[in-house]
Amino acid sequence: MSPVRTDPRENPMKKGHAKNPHTEKTHHKKRASALPGTLSAEVFPAKPGGPFPEFELDDDRSQRYLPAGRPFGVAISGGGTRSLSAAIGQMRALIDLDLLDLVGAVSCVSGGTWFGTLFNYVPETISDSVLLGPSIAPDKLTLADIETLDRDNLGGPVPRMTNRRIIDRLTLLEAEVAIGRLPENRVYARLLDHLLLKPFGLNSDSMFFALDPASVRAIIARNADLDTDDFFTTRTNRPYFLANATQVYPTDKHAVMRHVAYSPLYAGTPQLFTGVGPKGQAFGGGFAQSFAFDSKTPTGSASPVTVPTPSPHFLLSDVMGSSGAAPGAFLDQLGFSDVGFPEFNDWPAVDLGQVPSALYSFVDGGNLEDTGIVSLLYRQYPVIVAFVNAELPIGTKSDEAVDGISGQISRLFGKNPKKKLGNNQDTQVFNNDHGEFAALVQDLNKSRSEGAFALGDYTIRANNAFGIEPYPGDGKVSVLWFYLNLNQDWRGQITDKQVLAVLDSQSKKNNFKNFPNYSTIGQNRGDLDIPELLWLTAEQVQLAANMTAFSVGTSACATLNALRKRFT
Numbered sequence: 001m002s003p004v005r006t007d008p009r010e011n012p013m014k015k016g017h018a019k020n021p022h023t024e025k026t027h028h029k030k031r032a033s034a035l036p037g038t039l040s041a042e043v044f045p046a047k048p049g050g051p052f053p054e055f056e057l058d059d060d061r062s063q064r065y066l067p068a069g070r071p072f073g074v075a076i077s078g079g080g081t082r083s084l085s086a087a088i089g090q091m092r093a094l095i096d097l098d099l100l101d102l103v104g105a106v107s108c109v110s111g112g113t114w115f116g117t118l119f120n121y122v123p124e125t126i127s128d129s130v131l132l133g134p135s136i137a138p139d140k141l142t143l144a145d146i147e148t149l150d151r152d153n154l155g156g157p158v159p160r161m162t163n164r165r166i167i168d169r170l171t172l173l174e175a176e177v178a179i180g181r182l183p184e185n186r187v188y189a190r191l192l193d194h195l196l197l198k199p200f201g202l203n204s205d206s207m208f209f210a211l212d213p214a215s216v217r218a219i220i221a222r223n224a225d226l227d228t229d230d231f232f233t234t235r236t237n238r239p240y241f242l243a244n245a246t247q248v249y250p251t252d253k254h255a256v257m258r259h260v261a262y263s264p265l266y267a268g269t270p271q272l273f274t275g276v277g278p279k280g281q282a283f284g285g286g287f288a289q290s291f292a293f294d295s296k297t298p299t300g301s302a303s304p305v306t307v308p309t310p311s312p313h314f315l316l317s318d319v320m321g322s323s324g325a326a327p328g329a330f331l332d333q334l335g336f337s338d339v340g341f342p343e344f345n346d347w348p349a350v351d352l353g354q355v356p357s358a359l360y361s362f363v364d365g366g367n368l369e370d371t372g373i374v375s376l377l378y379r380q381y382p383v384i385v386a387f388v389n390a391e392l393p394i395g396t397k398s399d400e401a402v403d404g405i406s407g408q409i410s411r412l413f414g415k416n417p418k419k420k421l422g423n424n425q426d427t428q429v430f431n432n433d434h435g436e437f438a439a440l441v442q443d444l445n446k447s448r449s450e451g452a453f454a455l456g457d458y459t460i461r462a463n464n465a466f467g468i469e470p471y472p473g474d475g476k477v478s479v480l481w482f483y484l485n486l487n488q489d490w491r492g493q494i495t496d497k498q499v500l501a502v503l504d505s506q507s508k509k510n511n512f513k514n515f516p517n518y519s520t521i522g523q524n525r526g527d528l529d530i531p532e533l534l535w536l537t538a539e540q541v542q543l544a545a546n547m548t549a550f551s552v553g554t555s556a557c558a559t560l561n562a563l564r565k566r567f568t
Contacts (some may be wrong), residue, residue, distance in 0.1 A: 035206070035309050036225040041292030043303040045349045046270035046285055049469050052379055053265050053287065054211075054240050061214065065240040070104035071567040073381030074239065075373045076389070077408060078110030078324070078366035079484075081158050081536050082518040082544070083389035086484055087115040088154050089545035090387050092132040093553030097560060102568065104381060105240040107261075107372040109365040111520075112389070113243040113323035114196055117316055118154050120234045120241040120264070121209065122200045126152045133542070138490050138550060143498040146542035155541040157199045161534040163526055169194045186312060187340040189321025195534075197317055207232055208291040209316050211264035219291065222304060231291075232316060234264055242375045244365035245322040247283065247346070249276060251361050257368040257425060258283065259466055261375050262319045267293040268349060270378060271467045277358045286349025290314060294344040296357045305352055310345070318342060322362045369427050369466075370408040377429060377460065377468045377477065383567055384477060385560075387548075389484045393517045394448055403441045409481070413437035414461075426465045430458040444483050451551030452485035455559055478567075480559060482552060484516055490550040502539050510537045516544045 044053045054065045063069055074094070076087050094100050108116035122131060130152045136145055149156045173190055176182035182190065197203045209232040210216050216231045234241065243262045247269075248255050256276070260269045265287075272285035288295075288307075293314040295307035322342040347357040365372070376384050390406040392398050399419035402410035407417035414428035415437055430436060436458055443454035457476040460468050471477050494500055505512045508525040518540065522531030552560070 035230075035313070036223065037309055038306050039226075039292055039295070039309050040222040040304045040306055041289040041295075041298075043289075043298075043305055043349050043352060044266060044268075044287045045303075046272070046287075050379065052270075054263070055379075058214075061212070064237065065104045067104055067379065067381045070102050070239070071382045072099065072103045072563075073376035073379065073384045074103050074106045075371050075376055075384055075386040076106065076108045076112030076115060077372060077387060078112055078364065078370045079389040079391060080111040080324070080520040081114075081161065081534050081541075082391065082484075082516075082520060082523075083111035083387075084115045085155055085158065085518075085536060085541040085544040086389040086516065086548045087112060087119075087387060088132050088541070089547065089549035090482065090552050091115075091119065092135060092545065093549040093551075094385075095128055095132070096135055096549075096553050097557065099560060099564065100239070101237075102564065103239040105242055105376060105379060106238075107242040107244060107375040108323065109244045109370055109372045110324040112372060112387075113365070114192070114320055115154060116241055116243060117320050118196065118200060118202075120238050121202055121232050121316060122154070122235070124235050126200075133545060135549060135553070136546060138493040138546065139495055141494055141499050141546060142496050143502070146499065146502065146539045146546070149538045149541060151199070155538075155545065157196050158534075158536050158541050159538045161195050161536075163530065163532050163535070165195070166191065166533060183312070184340060185343040186318070186321075188325060189315070189317040189342060192320045192324070193315070193317035196320065202232060202316055204232075204315065205312060206230070207315070208313065209233070209264060209319075210291065212236075215265060219289070240264075242372070243319045243323045244369070244372055244375055245325075246363050246365055246368040248361045248363055248367075249278070249283070249358075255422075257363075257423065259365075259368055259374055260284075260362065262290065262293070262323070264290065266290055267314070272348065272350060277360075279356065279358065281355050281358055282348040282350060283346065283360075284348060288349065294318075294346075296345050297347055297355070298353055301353045303352070314344070318344075323365050325362070325364045366408075367421075367423060368425065369411075371412065373412065373479070374429065374466050374468065378466075380469070380471055380477075382471075382477060383563055384479045385482070386479055387482045387484075391517050391520050393514075394444055394452055394483060394485045403438070405441050405444065405483070409440070409483075410437060413440075428461055429464050429466060429468055431461050440481065444481065447555075448485055449488040451487045451489070451555035452483040453481060453551065453556045453559065454483075455480045455563075478563065480556070480563065482548075482556070484548070486516060487547050487551045487555065489555060490547050499543075503543065510539060512540070512543075515540075516547055518544070 173187045177184050193203045245260050247258045247260050267290050268287035269284040273283045276283050292307045294310040298305035298307045325341045342362045345357045392406045395404040400417050402415040411427045413432040459475045460470050524532045526532045
């Protein structure tokens with residue numbers, strides 16, 4: 001009998017699992033009254049070389065994030081449900097190695113942001129051991145371990161992200177648009193709200209998000225009509241969460257993309273772009289508090305400013321929907337910038353009150369830079385662990401790769417693939433004068449059988465497009481790259497025949513032919529042999545997470561421990 005169910009979508013959760021209050025109801029009260037008409041918000045103009053606002057918090061809060069004490073930054077790339085699944089195992093391994101307390105920030109893109117938002121905001125009543133699943137050695141792995149997912153596991157929603165559910169939800173959302181209850185540019189975000197946030201009680205059309213109770217108290221001190229029930233806050237002692245997106249203007253064949261980041265404290269970019277808006281406005285130059293993002297022109301010439309309360313206001317689903325809006329940039333260039341994908345009002349963090357806001361398209365962070373590494377380089381973390389959960393395996397002949405390595409990485413060294421997927425901009429951040437990229441390619445190929453990881457020390461390219469400053473001292477940053485690729489050592493240790501049969505499955509409804517580099521869209525086929533957009537099975541999620549946990553926690557354990565000793 002095949003270990004693969006006839007339709008794995010029918011029962012992706014544990015059989016007999018009791019209803020869980022965390023997934024059956026939201027964690028917030030519905031607001032009894034409308035939000036106030038205006039908000040008082042802080043603005044943080046960028047300072048040359050930093051520091052960033054999270055480094056200037058009071059008492060010991062900033063100590064959680066400062067590179068001097070927590071030298072590791074973690075980057076999680078885009079890749080839809082593939083990256084979300086891989087990141088579960090990657091983070092599980094970092095926690096098992098007791099490395100999370102050395103991580104100051106986690107910077108995410110697209111599917112990585114889907115993981116990062118949940119990892120930071122799911123209520124603490126769900127332990128990390130449940131949230132990320134148990135650590136199981138490959139030689140102990142059984143079919144029972146992979147054929148289901150605990151409903152409180154971060155991968156739990158993925159086996160239910162079927163076309164059927166997507167279409168049903170889109171139909172309801174478009175009905176809300178038709179009667180004026182929802183702007184068209186929020187449709188995609190609210191779809192993710194339903195698919196990914198609702199199972200954890202994080203769906204809300206009335207709640208802001210913030211860092212912690214102290215930051216909420218500071219907001220309420222200036223906004224008496226708000227209270228603690230108006231905010232989601234992050235789990236305690238988490239690294240600082242950064243979600244990367246891309247602002248686009250103009251939105252035609254001359255499109256220009258600019259890096260932005262969202263975080264629990266603020267949203268924006270340290271770069272100042274002058275004269276780039278529809279009326280010649282500046283863009284960027286710092287940050288505004290996240291609860292005031294998407295507001296129209298502020299009143300006041302210095303921080304804090306007064307802004308009209310955004311309606312609808314910026315939600316956790318907007319973070320996910322903007323950072324992970326992969327088709328948005330392509331629709332922009334075709335003249336369909338308002339078809340379901342995010343648009344937000346924005347004004348620069350300079351000349352406050354003098355520059356009118358403008359409505360911009362905000363699309364997938366990966367349209368410009370898909371690793372998430374830029375936000376960590378801005379903050380000068382001396383060690384970056386970069387999880388590149390690419391769709392392309394090492395050695396690919398695809399025109400989206402250079403020397404068999406995804407353009408996600410090669411572009412950072414000035415090596416642009418032939419197929420640029422709409423991005424013709426210069427995104428090189430590392431010098432490549434001494435063959436640094438060639439050395440990385442060589443090292444990744446050498447380690448393919450044990451998890452495809454490689455350590456390199458790099459200097460920052462002068463006058464790079466992101467305005468990243470040189471690193472102090474010897475000017476080098478250490479990057480430990482993990483490239484998603486089949487770990488042959490892991491597979492060789494699996495002894496359960498039913499698990500091996502799943503790994504060999506080429507069933508259209510549970511396809512492992514390209515494991516672990518699942519297609520970002522259309523990995524499996526559903527009813528009528530139609531490609532499923534986002535759906536992965538429980539087996540696909542579990543095996544990807546198990547393998548990446550092994551690659552990080554076993555294959556690269558010695559390298560990570562050496563970095564720990566070197567920088568602490």
